[in-house]
Amino acid sequence: MRSQEKEVAHSVVGQGDIAYADRSDAVLARRAGLGDRQAFAEIFRRHSAALYRYALRMMDADHQAAEDVVQDALTKAWLGIDRFRGDAALRTWLFRLVANECINNRRRRRPIPIDDGLLARLTPAASDNAPMLASTDELRRALDIALLELPWLQRASWLLREIEGLSYREIADVLATSTTVVRGQLHRARATLKVRMATWR
Amino acid sequence: MAMRPDQPARRQEDPGSSAVRRATTILHSYDDPRWVEVADGVLGRVVSARRRSHPVLAQTRRGSFRVSEAVLRQRIQEALDPVQHCEVDAIAIHLAGQTFIGVTLIVTVQFPYPIIAIADELRGRARACLAPLLGQVTPEVTVDAMHVHVEDVTPGNPKIG
Numbered sequence: 001m002r003s004q005e006k007e008v009a010h011s012v013v014g015q016g017d018i019a020y021a022d023r024s025d026a027v028l029a030r031r032a033g034l035g036d037r038q039a040f041a042e043i044f045r046r047h048s049a050a051l052y053r054y055a056l057r058m059m060d061a062d063h064q065a066a067e068d069v070v071q072d073a074l075t076k077a078w079l080g081i082d083r084f085r086g087d088a089a090l091r092t093w094l095f096r097l098v099a100n101e102c103i104n105n106r107r108r109r110r111p112i113p114i115d116d117g118l119l120a121r122l123t124p125a126a127s128d129n130a131p132m133l134a135s136t137d138e139l140r141r142a143l144d145i146a147l148l149e150l151p152w153l154q155r156a157s158w159l160l161r162e163i164e165g166l167s168y169r170e171i172a173d174v175l176a177t178s179t180t181v182v183r184g185q186l187h188r189a190r191a192t193l194k195v196r197m198a199t200w201r
Numbered sequence: 202m203a204m205r206p207d208q209p210a211r212r213q214e215d216p217g218s219s220a221v222r223r224a225t226t227i228l229h230s231y232d233d234p235r236w237v238e239v240a241d242g243v244l245g246r247v248v249s250a251r252r253r254s255h256p257v258l259a260q261t262r263r264g265s266f267r268v269s270e271a272v273l274r275q276r277i278q279e280a281l282d283p284v285q286h287c288e289v290d291a292i293a294i295h296l297a298g299q300t301f302i303g304v305t306l307i308v309t310v311q312f313p314y315p316i317i318a319i320a321d322e323l324r325g326r327a328r329a330c331l332a333p334l335l336g337q338v339t340p341e342v343t344v345d346a347m348h349v350h351v352e353d354v355t356p357g358n359p360k361i362g
Binding site: 018022023024025026027030031033034035036037040041044048049052053056063067070071074075077078079082136139140142143144162163190193194195196197198199200 | 215216217218220221223224225227228229231232233235236239240243244246247248250252271272274275278288289290291292358359360361362
């Protein structure tokens with residue numbers, strides 16, 4: 001090899017020491033697809049807590065069920081990430097897997113249709129109750145209780161929008177529905193939670 | 202700050218909306234201690250799941266054995282990682298049955314770095330990685346069996362994205 005070619009060849013080889021934390025989701029997904037477990041571990045580090053947070057509230061605060069859901073969903077992600085083409089954001093794809101596992105898990109445990117009309121209804125307005133001063137933990141728990149009372153699709157839509165910050169389009173993608181339905185579900189969820197939380201300040 | 206007479210009175214948030222807004226902020230930043238406790242175990246179980254993969258024939262002096270296509274892909278990716286100004290997006294391993302035929306490396310290269318030099322480096326490293334893994338197979342593992350497809354050219358570092 002001539003010296004000039006050697007120089008060019010050397011210039012393209014380096015240590016390549018870029019931290020996984022500095023790489024984008026898309027790069028990590030491609031690397032994980034090639035078998036890079038560290039890349040998948042970084043994806044896990046970035047997203048798993050949010051996925052668990054969502055699963056826990058969709059599985060009626062059952063920690064073991066939520067853990068099972070997240071593990072099953074992320075196992076599918078690990079096995080199938082080589083086919084992830086980036087049509088949606090990685091985060092949306094992961095939430096879709098978790099949402100589907102939540103449905104599967106609920107159907108295994110309780111074989112009834114996942115239908116808004118069959119789930120818990122709104123509690124009466126709290127206008128007669130004296131306002132309650134809330135600590136941080138009490139306020140969070142009150143919201144969690146109020147969320148449990150929401151029908152499934154309203155709960156899912158609200159969590160994905162208000163806690164996880166997904167767009168209407170992304171939520172529709174995760175829940176396999178339309179943005180029109182998402183907007184309607186959000187509107188009802190917000191109205192219900194506002195009434196349910198009215199006693200807290 | 203005092204309001205000007207011409208400014209409309211700010212609508213006061215109702216108690217329910219205020220409570221929901223505050224609780225939402227709290228919930229958004231809350232680290233569930235149960236997840237902190239179990240996360241490492243969950244990750245370990247997840248990545249121990251095996252991907253389905255085709256076997257590829259390899260040859261030693263004492264006989265033949267098989268290597269998983271997934272292992273080859275992973276080893277190639279590790280061998281190519283130090284090559285700067287490019288990122289391997291996909292690795293396609295071409296087989297005739299279980300016999301290795303060739304590899305196509307699908308890459309993104311950073312502008313304005315020399316594509317030809319990068320491609321040559323990638324091909325050489327892929328061959329150097331595969332030949333010892335597969336041994337004295339027929340056909341022999343040569344650099345000509347390593348193909349590079351530059352799928353994209355980006356202004357930024359493709360290793361970061």
